[in-house]
Amino acid sequence: MPVLETPELAISYETAGRGRHAMVLVHGNFATWRWWKPILDRPARGFRLYAPTLRGFGASLAASRARSIDVLANDLYAFVHGLGLERVHLVGHSLGGAVALEYALTWPETVASVALVAPASGDGLEAMRSRNDAVGMLLRWTDPKWLASRIVLLQALRWERFAGTRRDSLARALAEMMPSAEPASVQFDALLADALAIDELVVVDTYEALRRWDIRPRLPDLALPVRVLAGGRDAIVPLSSLEALARALPRGQLEVWHDVGHSPQLEKPAEFATWLACVRPRPLDHLRRRLRGFFVAVRRWLRRGAGASSSG
Numbered sequence: 001m002p003v004l005e006t007p008e009l010a011i012s013y014e015t016a017g018r019g020r021h022a023m024v025l026v027h028g029n030f031a032t033w034r035w036w037k038p039i040l041d042r043p044a045r046g047f048r049l050y051a052p053t054l055r056g057f058g059a060s061l062a063a064s065r066a067r068s069i070d071v072l073a074n075d076l077y078a079f080v081h082g083l084g085l086e087r088v089h090l091v092g093h094s095l096g097g098a099v100a101l102e103y104a105l106t107w108p109e110t111v112a113s114v115a116l117v118a119p120a121s122g123d124g125l126e127a128m129r130s131r132n133d134a135v136g137m138l139l140r141w142t143d144p145k146w147l148a149s150r151i152v153l154l155q156a157l158r159w160e161r162f163a164g165t166r167r168d169s170l171a172r173a174l175a176e177m178m179p180s181a182e183p184a185s186v187q188f189d190a191l192l193a194d195a196l197a198i199d200e201l202v203v204v205d206t207y208e209a210l211r212r213w214d215i216r217p218r219l220p221d222l223a224l225p226v227r228v229l230a231g232g233r234d235a236i237v238p239l240s241s242l243e244a245l246a247r248a249l250p251r252g253q254l255e256v257w258h259d260v261g262h263s264p265q266l267e268k269p270a271e272f273a274t275w276l277a278c279v280r281p282r283p284l285d286h287l288r289r290r291l292r293g294f295f296v297a298v299r300r301w302l303r304r305g306a307g308a309s310s311s312g
Contacts, residue, residue: 012059013052017043028094030195032058038269044277056202073102122215127241157200219248232258
């Protein structure tokens with residue numbers, strides 16, 4: 001497996017395909033690059049695919065932990081820049097959707113398009129915390145902004161490993177994330193092994209990062225095309241939160257696959273690969289992008305001017 005060395009990181013990644021269009025696939029929580037293997041096995045013509053493993057997961061190494069989404073987005077920029085990729089199509093799944101969206105908002109000039117797959121919706125987990133089920137209750141009782149809550153969650157995870165129940169609980173959780181997938185076809189045992197290898201501190205850090213990540217005020221500034229793919233059987237991310245996310249994006253487009261859960265790339269890999277390939281730029285896209293960028297800049301300038309006038 002290739003590794004990209006930066007001053008702070010050793011980023012392991014996999015790659016596949018050939019072509020002038022670069023596509024970067026960003027995995028979710030409890031995962032590594034392996035969640036993209038079915039897509040790496042069938043790269044679309046004209047695309048070079050890159051699937052890095054985020055800091056704290058798998059074989060990627062770092063001198064410090066990531067406790068915010070912007071740290072992971074900076075890591076992703078270091079990866080893109082380190083490979084010499086000028087403009088990329090970003091694809092993010094779950095947690096990786098948050099990382100991809102943060103990246104696109106920070107470095108839009110390096111992004112051709114964004115595809116978000118069952119992503120974290122950028123509302124500080126508000127929609128998930130309001131659920132009337134065990135997941136919602138757990139999230140409400142374990143808010144990482146309180147140190148005591150963070151310690152309790154960390155010790156609970158460590159006790160689960162010590163008691164020998166972590167493997168079974170993670171296996172159930174992963175199975176719920178891909179309800180229509182065949183375990184053998186997605187190499188479920190390897191996915192489970194990757195999840196088991198993740199340190200409990202990384203689990204808590206990731207939860208804290210998502211809890212603090214409320215991107216809603218910045219969404220209107222993103223002029224890039226953003227496709228959002230939701231699963232009708234997703235037991236993790238509420239469809240209502242992804243509908244709100246797509247509406248808030250100037251060029252957001254929501255698509256729902258009703259027969260899949262949280263992991264369309266594993267549950268329907270052939271269809272997903274086809275869906276990904278539909279991002280090639282049209283002849284006038286560059287001009288349209290420049291014009292949209294101009295109008296976004298004008299809108300920001302007008303808002304700043306209005307704010308200055310009201311304060312005066």
